Amino acid sequence: MTTAQETERAADSALSNPSAVGLVAVIVAATDGEPRALTVQVGGQARGRSDGLPAGPLVPEHPTLERGLRAWVERQTHQRLGYVEQLYTFGDRDRQGDDGGGLHSLSVAYLALVRELRPAGLAEAAWRNWYHYLPWEDWRAGRPNSLGEIEAKLLAWAECAGDPKQRRRREDRLGLTFGLCGGAWNEERVLERYELLFEAGLIPEAQGQSGEAHDADLTVTGQPMALDHRRVLATAIGRLRGKIKYRPVVFELMPPTFTLFQLQRTVEALSGTNLHKQNFRRLVAQQGLVEETDGVTSGATGRPARLVRFRREVLLERPAPGFRLRPARRPA
Amino acid sequence: MTTAQETERAADSALSNPSAVGLVAVIVAATDGEPRALTVQVGGQARGRSDGLPAGPLVPEHPTLERGLRAWVERQTHQRLGYVEQLYTFGDRDRQGDDGGGLHSLSVAYLALVRELRPAGLAEAAWRNWYHYLPWEDWRAGRPNSLGEIEAKLLAWAECAGDPKQRRRREDRLGLTFGLCGGAWNEERVLERYELLFEAGLIPEAQGQSGEAHDADLTVTGQPMALDHRRVLATAIGRLRGKIKYRPVVFELMPPTFTLFQLQRTVEALSGTNLHKQNFRRLVAQQGLVEETDGVTSGATGRPARLVRFRREVLLERPAPGFRLRPARRPA
DNA sequence: GGCACAATGCTCAGTTTGAGCATAAGTGAG
DNA sequence: CTCACTTATGCTCAAACTGAGCATTGTGCC
Structure with a gap:
């Protein structure tokens, strides 16, 4: 044929x-x-x-x-x-x-x-x-406590691998996705982390019924979801975290005017990490992503902040505007 | 309900x-x-x-x-x-x-x-x-000649828009995708360029029958493909061009050992641009993407080049290895 | 006024980039 | 054998970018 x-x-x-x-x-x-x-x-x-x-x-x-x-x-x-x-x-x-x-x-x-x-x-x-569904992804208040327990279970999972080669591969994956064994945390690998947990049997959805999680799981391995929806969510978060670095999609989430700090908080919320404030605003300024308005915030404590708005024109000017996220080194 | x-x-x-x-x-x-x-x-x-x-x-x-x-x-x-x-x-x-x-x-x-x-x-x-299918995407020998004709037709298409606002929008898109009207060429926007040409009626597939292209089209707007396969191809190229910048996928295309220049040629082939040779090798060296072998090339003209191989370990070390492409400025 | 607090301005050293010059090591012609 | 040519590889340098932190400026509150 x-x-x-x-x-x-x-x-x-x-x-x-x-x-x-x-x-x-x-x-x-x-x-x-x-x-x-x-x-x-x-x-x-x-x-x-x-x-x-x-x-x-x-x-x-x-x-x-x-x-x-x-x-x-x-x-x-x-x-x-x-x-x-x-x-x-x-x-x-x-x-x-x-x-x-x-x-x-x-x-x-x-x-x-x-x-x-x-x-x-x-x-x-x-x-x-x-x-709530992927608690280990939020590093804004430092390394999540739940990661301790997860780490232990994952290491045990790697330990009980069939042969040494498989075990070695598992450890490599742990380093790559969860930053264990000397690796670094990469906030974009949301899906890989979820799938690793899934394989390791730490995700209730893996067992079929999804409603029967212990209370402990809710804070450690997160709230389960129907079907494979948590995987879909993980895919979305990973994609979004990658995308904000080279496209100004965050602005789709912002109100018409906002302060630079609100913007920063939003980026931090998505990426799950903290950023260095002064450098963040320098970046936004350099990229020309926003323009000032007349408004300022009021009421809150501290010096009022200028309200800015997204400059739609940047979509035409800059080849690839976005935030390259530089985490603020937090005092361990 | x-x-x-x-x-x-x-x-x-x-x-x-x-x-x-x-x-x-x-x-x-x-x-x-x-x-x-x-x-x-x-x-x-x-x-x-x-x-x-x-x-x-x-x-x-x-x-x-x-x-x-x-x-x-x-x-x-x-x-x-x-x-x-x-x-x-x-x-x-x-x-x-x-x-x-x-x-x-x-x-x-x-x-x-x-x-x-x-x-x-x-x-x-x-x-x-x-x-062959997307000739305007190959800038390795400088701006493709065919882009002259394409540009003219696209500008005419923008010109004949219904109202001024739509025309303005079309011009913006031309600048964004094809770098006309003062925009810059972004090699990743392959799909957007194809779709713009499609909308502008420069793609024979748009008319249904796909076999009846004039000879002229083959060098200017490229060889048509069945169904929407050219769109799929454009999606693939754009994706791949983006991906090589942050993941070492090029190595999937290379033989077991190769020279740095062969690697560069491959990256250039994918991205459709030329790179600065010395800086390219500095980048590869810094990233630790390859390791030297004992072999060297022979036979060809010029000094023999060292053969290298991909270091699989980088997948575990570097959080996001890849080539950020820095085009070699070519003398217009 | 003085204090706490957040916004904003500015500095500075260490890297990374973009570009190019210089040298090394082969091949083929004369 | 030497020269011309070609490609590989080493190295420099200024400009731009980063990461970190200090300093100053407005506001609300006591």
Whole structure:
């Protein structure tokens, strides 16, 4: 058979092997210096409800994936989406658990940034701090305490590997993702960390039922989510943390005017690290990302801060504006 | 209706609204300092054959998307895949042309890097220089001549916009993507450039039939491809150009040992720009990306070069190794 | 007025970059 | 064998960028 014929047959085959395709959204806002994701309650039945991300099917009415997503999210959460970007397509055959049959089940995940945090339209929809689900990712108050326990369990997991080579590989991965064994913490490797924890059996979702976490887990390995939604969230956070370094997407999360410190707090919330204040403002100034307004803050303690606004023009000027995050070295 | 109920219904709905899902691969190799993609001939019938990317359906036998891709590509092109990464999921409803019905047609696109350029197993599979399809992306010999003609047509397109505001927006986009009107060329914006050309009507694929390009187009707007495969290719190139800056993926394209200049040629081939030789080697040395071997090149003219090999260890040491590309300023 | 507090201004040494000059080590021609 | 040519490799230098911290400026509060 020729390649051309194979390709033809492939196309036919695709039509006769349809798959169920869903859309998932990680909708992010940042208010009061906290990063939040919009969550819904899923699984009303016996299995117990759990947090999940807004998700829905791809229906034929939608001309494009992205528009399908917007329509769906707006109906389900009453939240209008601004910036939207495709994240990843998750598609393991047994993704949704008991799939048995021949139907693949894909989820096309999207990341959306919204400017204001409305009281989350419906009762079932709620804004949750995303570190609630991935506590080890928040280093703003220094190395999270929970990492101690996680570290111990991960090292034990590496220890009990089959052969020395596998063990060595596991240790390498620990160093690379969690900064153990002499490695450094890289705030972008959110997904790799989650998947490592998953493999190590520290993530309740791995065992099927997701609602049965001990209280301890909530502060150490975080609140579970339905299906693979925590993985999707981890993907989103990692992507966003990378993106703010070379594109001014943070502004999608800011109100029309804000102070430089509010901006810094938002960047810190997303990246999970602290930044050096003076250098941060120098960076923003150099890049020409913002322009001053007449306004200043008032009421709070301390010297009032100038209000600034995002300069849309930078999108045309600078080839790749963004924040290269330089963490403020904190006194260990 | 509650959100939970909606979500439930959504899941049911997904099952009753299946979609056809396909896989597409951009398989990249770099030999002799040229960036190449593996192409196949598609559309054997009346419409005339045209170049396309290896593609196939997602069949239920495949446990994961990526494994499905590997299996499919290896059968279709006899090319074993090494590094594979998901690119994007393309899913406009009318993507495949006359879709009319309610069935969505998605394509999950992957980028694969292969080390050696084998003679392309089958007759219908061929390695093609990717600038054959996107000639304006190759700036290694200076600004491509074809950009002159493209620029003229794009400016005319901006000119004939409906209202002044739209015209202004179009000009901004030209500056941002093609560096016209005072903007700078950013080699990563491959997809944006392609889509702009598409919108401006300079891409034959936009008109449906894809085989009927004039000879002129081949050197100016490039060789067309089947379906939206050129868009997929553009996505891949843009992604790869971005990625080599912070991850040492180039090495996936290199033979076991190579010279620093070969490495530079490969990076240049991918990025489409020229680099400053001395600074490039300083960068590679600083990053500790390679280690020397005993070998040296021989036969060629000029002083023999030391052969080096990739240091796998850097993956564990450096948080984000890669090449920040610093173009060699060429005498206009 | 004096204090606490946050915003903003400014300095300074250590690196990193961009560019280019200089030297080394092969090949082929005469 | 020597010269011309070519590519590899070493090294310099000024400019720009970074990381860290000190100093000063406005405000609300007692």
